[in-house]
Amino acid sequence: MAAAADDVTSAPPSNRIDVFWHEGMLKHDAGTGVFDTADDPGFLDVLEKHPENADRIKNMVSILKRGPIAPYISWHLGRAAQLEELFCFHTREYINQLIKADKEGGKQMICAGTFLNPGSWEAALLAAGTTLSAMKHILDGNGKVAYALVRPPGHHAQTTQADGYCFLNNAGIAVQTALDSGFGSVAVIDIDVHYGNGTAEGFYWTNEVLTISLHMDHGSWGPSHPQSGCVDEVGDEEGHGYTMNIPLPNGTGDKGYLHAMTELVAPAVSQFEPDLLVFVIGQDSSAFDTNGRLCLTMDGYREIGRIVHGLANAHCGGRLLIVQEGGYHVTYSAYCLHATLEGVLDLPEPLLSDPIAYYPEDEAFAMNVVNSIKKYQTNATFPFLKQG
């Protein structure tokens, strides 16, 4: 590709986000059909692109290049992961299955809604490698806040199988790499609207990683994804109490999310005191996403970004890796990303106003749910919450 990389902005490192990106990730094309099925029933004149399409990411790139946040962004060229780098998270058998499928020419539905077409495997390797580049940038002390702008997404991908548009667990591979590099503990905060089941599973048996996922109670979408993400899935063995699931009711909205962040997420991260924070973002928790029902607006994303960076500053020496997941509204997702990063930068005033925030939230119900989860957490379930 033309190297638009390493444009270093004038912003100082303390007020800069290093964005890692490679346009080869646009080559993944999951096709068209009835929503995410790739099926053409024959009686529709107009089919639509698979929700996880290149357009959504093109707009995320362009808003960071041409939006008012541009002076705060430094661009870095991503790279493909080497196969050896994947095995810290995924099994060799699973990776070999994907390689075989790609060699056979792709065009395979790997699982519900998840299509490996020509170009997909190359894009998946770029997504994992670009996330690793962003992580290593932080581990090597070259920057504090790095954002891996990647697709296909990763947080549903499990150690042994693809799931929910995801082939490789980009964040999971990066987290394990940080641990292998000598970082003792990592906290993951996943605000994609779906349960980060692959990441949670990957670290379910360790106390080195606190995985927190805020998500809607969305149910199963097939054999690769049985219903999971309940509050009582808390980790096992050494990892008991190091998985924190926060299933939120439909219509939660900005106020409900902020209540969950301040009452559940912030205290947990503060007690855990990680060396590094990984912020897994998906704009499918917005009010207008086809795949989500949790009704965040730009204001909510901005405040969540502010809180997460505050936690990184307070506990992790400011080290914060941000990893892109879902977010399917082709225009609003880009705006919500912009707002999230404004919050991470802790800018005093919004740089972009919200063009469409008017959906209702069910604030009272969300508050009650969060308070109930808090009550559940303050029994003996989460050992590190007892230290304070």
Ligand SMILES: [Zn+2]
């Ligand atoms: Zn999602």
